[in-house]
Amino acid sequence: MMSGGFGGGGWMRGGGSFRRGPGGRLGMDREEYEDGRIYNHRVVTRLFGYVLPHRARLLLTLAAVMVYTATVVALPWMVATIIDDYVRTGDLPGLNVVVPIFVGLALLQYGSQYVQLRTMAFVGQKVLYALRVGLFRHLQKLSMKFYNRNEVGRVMSRVQNDVGQLQEFLSIVVITIADVLSLGGIITAMALMNARLAAITLSIIPVLVVMMVVWQRYARRAFMRARQAISAVNASLQENISGVRVVQSMNRENANIRSFGSANSENLGANLEAVRMQAVLFPSVEFLSAFGLALVIVFGGSLVLEDAIEVGVLVAFALYIQRFFEPVLNLTMQYGSLQRAMASGARIFELMDVEPELVDRPDSLSVETVNGDVKFQDVSFQYIEEEPILRNVDIHVPAGHTVALVGPTGGGKTTIVSLLMRFYDVSEGRVLLDDTDIRDITIESLTKQIAVVPQEPYLFSGTIRENIRYNRTRASDEDVVGAAKAVGAHDFIVKMEKGYDTPLQERGGNLSIGQRQLISFARALVADPRVLLLDEATANIDTYTETLIQRVLDELLRKRTAIVIAHRLSTIRNADRIVVLDQGRIVEEGRHDELVAGGGLYSRLYSYSDVGADSDSASAIAVSTNGAAGFESPSGIWNVKLESPRGTREGVLELVADGSSLSGTWTGERGVQRFAGGTVEGSDLTWEVRVAAPMGELSLGFTGVVTNGILRGDVAFGPFGKGRFEAKRAGAE
Known part of the structure; x- marks a missing residue:
């Protein structure tokens, strides 16, 4: 029987249904539960x-x-x-x-x-x-x-x-x-x-009933064990495949193979036991059927010899006894x-x-357009009782202004974005949009006015075009292309085999992280929202690409209300106001220069950030990642033209330089190949890309140098000879 007390509140019984409190936890702590009925x-x-x-x-x-x-x-x-x-x-x-x-x-x-x-x-x-x-x-x-x-x-x-x-x-x-x-x-x-022959023939029923009861008792345990075992195997398989990068980076392959082998062995044993139980049942029923037929032949035959019954009756009984056990066997198997x-x-x-x-109130308003004035008035919120995430937060974002939220992890920044999107309702206080409590606005019309670009971009199955117009399905092709151009995604998209109609793998697996984030930006912009929320949206983009996007956003955000969360504090220096959160409270707010001069938490965070208090993103790009001044960083997205022994090829190269290490993604006619192990020595770059070829895997060895925004160099095509390549940064004039 199902009983109360799981997670978020007990059962609310009523009306003969399985009623549950809002947002309550289901009884899912076990994959299978059966009450025997x-x-x-x-x-x-x-x-x-x-x-x-x-x-x-x-x-x-x-x-x-x-x-x-x-x-x-x-x-x-x-x-x-x-x-x-x-x-x-x-x-x-x-x-x-x-x-x-x-x-x-x-x-x-x-x-x-x-x-x-x-x-x-x-x-x-x-x-x-x-x-x-x-x-x-x-x-x-x-x-x-x-x-x-x-x-x-x-x-x-x-x-x-x-x-x-x-x-x-x-x-x-x-x-x-x-x-x-x-x-x-x-x-x-x-x-x-x-009646006499029927009584004799059906005398085996008590034996059949006892056999079925005993078999059912053991079989249920065996089948339950088999279901639990396969559940454990599936869970282990899903976890290890989903986390394969972490597994390989921590050299856990052998340990996980042993762990999976143990779960799989348990599954094997459980299924063999279930097979044995099935193997016992069918011969047993067949034996009883044959025994019943023998009773019919012996006793029925004697009655025929005594002229007590006709031969046809004996034959009919033989047919009936065969048909009698088929539904019995079916009922036994169907019980479980x-x-x-x-x-x-x-x-x-x-x-x-x-x-x-979260449901619409009966008198909720459906808004077609808004100015975008956002207010948090004395807002407190908690996911779990007595564990507040926000405490008495007051924030005003005038229409068309940009407010940045910064602070240590767990300070409540993402929670503020979630409350404005009405993923949750505030515990205390109000969130207003154009002086209207968002709880008085229909959820559908509210979400049409707001777009979010999250830290982890989620792309859906379908084409690139379909993903960009995901939350505005009637957007024209011109709108889609315009949004892609605005965020610098157009260049790498058109280089792909089918351009905007390129089908995406699960979660955009055939794109690099930076490319997925650019698609996410384009998706938000094509929706043309009045309020734009950026939740660590540039966290997974290299510095150069981030700078390109920042230039575009500076223009786009002038006509929109924006709330920006960023750990790279250089990206929010131009915000109209910066709100500093710590442990769910606002501890500072003001403009960038004021907060840096104030010597508080923001000043300390800025001094610890990746750019330093006295440098900006432009100067950071002008210095190579190995610290040698005067060398241009290769990090960024490059449109490549490659002269190979078989002719000219084009592709998109994304490079990420970290100290003397170089990694990235090559997108060409044979799909997406990720690589690592490249090197940066002064202005010299080397890296290797392995691609699928008709005769097997082909290794492409690149060497090059960045000069005045142009990446040039040589490429070796293994046994097929050498070639040259030249690349320009995506979005460059």
């Missing part, structure tokens, strides 16, 4: 609501089940009649009439079975579709607090695995009804034919499936009963 009234009632729209097909299915069951019982009886009344008496004319009837009944049996299976499969797929659509819509409405408290993998399991279990349940129910009716019909027919389906249904409806924490 094959019937859960609340689950069946809720599920029936999805089946009801298909009542006509459901009635057709039940009618087909009734016809099928009737033919299962009637055919052996008809065999007895044919043998006793027509074969033994030599009634050939009658036989010519009754045999076609028998064949017709057999065809009716197969036809009704086809109708029952196909119709129920149709209903099952429709219910599956409706459940998944309903779940997805519901999940879209749940707040970030829900996702903070519940593992995404477990939520996905509800949508995928548990819904599939419920679809299986619908099919099993029909088969179970048919099996129960068949058993009842067979026992009744046998009793009507000869019904248990799992009930548990899956409970979990699904538990999820669907989680109430969205």
Whole structure:
């Protein structure tokens, strides 16, 4: 049974449903839980609501089940009649009439079975579709607090695995009804034919029941262990693949192989045990079936010899005993499936009963345009009770102004952005947009006025064009290209094989981190928001590219309200106001020069930053990363023209120099190749890129130098000769 007290609040029971407080934690601490029931009234009632729209097909299915069951019982009886009344008496004319009837009944049996299976499969797929659509819509409405408290993998399991279990349940129910009716019909027919022989034949039922009870007890443990084992294997696999970079960087491959091997060995043992349990069941049932047939032959044969029954009755009993054990075996195997389906249904409806924490008020306003005046008035917020993240924060961002938020990690900067986006509601105080509490504005219209560029860009499956217009699907191609040009992404996009129609791999895996962030910038700009939020948006971009973007943003932000979070303090020097947060409180605010002169927290942070108190981003670029003055840094995105033995090639090169080390990404006609291990010695650069070639992997060895914004050098194509290359910085005139 499900009981209260998981995570964020106990169960709120009412109305016979699995009700849950807003944003509460689901009972997902175990991948599987089953209460042993094959019937859960609340689950069946809720599920029936999805089946009801298909009542006509459901009635057709039940009618087909009734016809099928009737033919299962009637055919052996008809065999007895044919043998006793027509074969033994030599009634050939009658036989010519009754045999076609028998064949017709057999065809009716197969036809009704086809109708029952196909119709129920149709209903099952429709219910599956409706459940998944309903779940997805519901999940879209749940707040970030829900996702903070519940593992995404477990939520996905509800949508995928548990819904599939419920679809299986619908099919099993029909088969179970048919099996129960068949058993009842067979026992009744046998009793009507000869009660004495029926009693003798069915005397094996107690043995069968005991065997099934014992088998079910051990089998359930075995199958549960197998499900838990495969869950552990999948979790280990997902974790190690997702964190493969960390694994390899820490040389954990062998340790993780051993750990995965241990989990996989447990899975092997659990599945072998489950296979053994299945292997025991089928021969046992077959043996009992054969034993029952032997009883029919021995006792039925003696009754035939005594002329107590006809031969046809003996044959009918032999057929009935064979048909009797098939539904018994089905019911045994379906018992566990019904248990799992009930548990899956409970979990699904538990999820669907989680109430969205953030909903529009009845009198909410739908705003078409806003000026962009943002105010935080005495705002306090906490994710967990008695652990405040923000304390009495007051911030005013006039329309068209830029305010930067800085401070140590955990100070509450990202929380402020999340509150303005209304991912959460404030615990105390108000957040105003044009002097209107954002809780009085519909969530849909609010989010249309605000765009966010996060630190970790998330690109979706689809083309580059589709990702740029993600939150403004009706944006024209001109808008898309214009936004890409504005952030310096256009040059590398058009160099790709299909340009803006290039399909992206999972999370943009075929782009570099910097390229993904540029796409994220373009996506925010094409939405043309009145309020732009930059949450560490340039953290993963090299210094040169950041400078290009900064020049564009300085122009774009003049007409927009902007809140900028940055650890690189050089990027916020021109902000209209800088707010310094520490432990959820505002400790300083003012312009850059004022705060530096004040000698407070901001001044200390600035002195510790990557540019220093007396340098700026421009001078940082003018000095090479190994500290030698006068050498131009290679860091940045370069548009490359390469002269190879087979002709001219073009591509995009992203270089990141760190001291004397050089790494980066090459994007060419053969896709994206990442490389590391390059060197920077004064003005001389060397690096190597390995690309796929028709005859195998080909190593390209680059040597070059940066002079006056141009990167030139030689490239060796392994055994195929040498060539030259020249590159210009992306966005350069």
